[in-house]
Amino acid sequence: MKLQIAQRHQVKLRIGLSGPSGFGKTYSALLMAYGMTNDWKRIALIDTENNSASLYSHLGNFNVLPLSEPFTPERYIKAIQVCEEANMSVIIIDSISHEWQSKGGCLEIHENLGGRFQDWAKVTPRHNAFIDAIILSKCHVITTSRRKVDYSIDKGSDGKTKVSKLGMKEVTREGYEYELTVNFEFLNDNHLVSASKDRTGLFAGKQPEFIINSATGKRLIEWSNEGISFEEIKKEINSCTTDEGLKLIYSQYPYFSKELYPLIVARKETIDNPTNQIIPNEQIIQQPNPQKNEFSIK
Structure with a gap:
């Protein structure tokens, strides 16, 4: 509280x-x-x-x-x-x-x-x-x-x-x-x-x-339309790095609770399991692997 x-x-x-x-x-x-x-x-x-x-x-x-x-x-x-x-x-x-x-x-x-x-x-x-x-x-x-x-x-x-x-x-x-x-x-x-x-x-x-x-x-x-928009709240969620921060965001906007819940859960999963994050395309280096005929990811 x-x-x-x-x-x-x-x-x-x-x-x-x-x-x-x-x-x-x-x-x-x-x-x-x-x-x-x-x-x-x-x-x-x-x-x-x-x-x-x-x-x-x-x-x-x-x-x-x-x-x-x-x-x-x-x-x-x-x-x-x-x-x-x-x-x-x-x-x-x-x-x-x-x-x-x-x-x-x-x-x-x-x-x-x-x-x-x-x-x-x-x-x-x-x-x-x-x-x-x-x-x-x-x-x-x-x-x-x-x-x-x-x-x-x-x-x-x-x-x-x-x-x-x-x-x-x-x-x-x-x-x-x-x-x-x-x-x-x-x-x-x-x-x-x-x-x-x-x-x-x-x-x-x-x-x-x-x-x-x-x-x-x-x-x-x-x-x-006055005040903070839903898109701005989504950006706030995506930039959050702690579980406590996510809880605070969720509690701040009870009117959007239904829409925010799946976004909060998805972001929490990313924070708790950083190795499962999807690597953006710009981080994929298309450089052939010398041992395998495929591209490697760095």
Whole structure:
């Protein structure tokens, strides 16, 4: 355990857009993604909304991955992996609500197991794996989620049952917002939003309600690119010569833990077994061996 100086490093954005159906979540997500990439071909949209993404094909040549039921966490994870393997820059998941409350989603999985409290022990790890796939993705990720009116049923002092309206609630497991860089809530069908969660400091409390456009994405990507880059961290690993130094580097950048782990392991192997290092081409002297008809290595 050791104190260290805090450093700002470049991050992958995790953006949430939530609102009732018809408020403009998909359209806004696409405009934001374009502002982040300036290249429609680097954007992939995982479409769970009955091919609704086709309504916005006039915007540009973005990629679409249709996802139909069953909406299990594993199928979402596979869709994210397909987008990553295609070297997309931004993944839009439209929407994540189906993973929680739709055919094959977590609530149905729990119900099919018996609907008991202890049955969540089998469902929660599957949902958490889906959340981890978003958090640890090498791409920027924008998710949309539906919001609906939430009610509570209580008994009054007179013993009568009373239904109370609590406001709007996201259709996904509680706590998802805390995993996000920024969460935008749609306020009306005029596409106005406000930031209910903002780690960037760009929106919450600094500007009134606004409409998301490509400029929003540009502001976000500029913020995410501040600080030390992943390539600079890789150079730091390759120049490290001790196990303690590798441990320190790994602990300094928890956001990149998934990407850094194999690099750290490979570098540790090189430090621990220097004789197994691959000799660079420039160190291979092409000089015939007098005893054998082959080149020798020095």
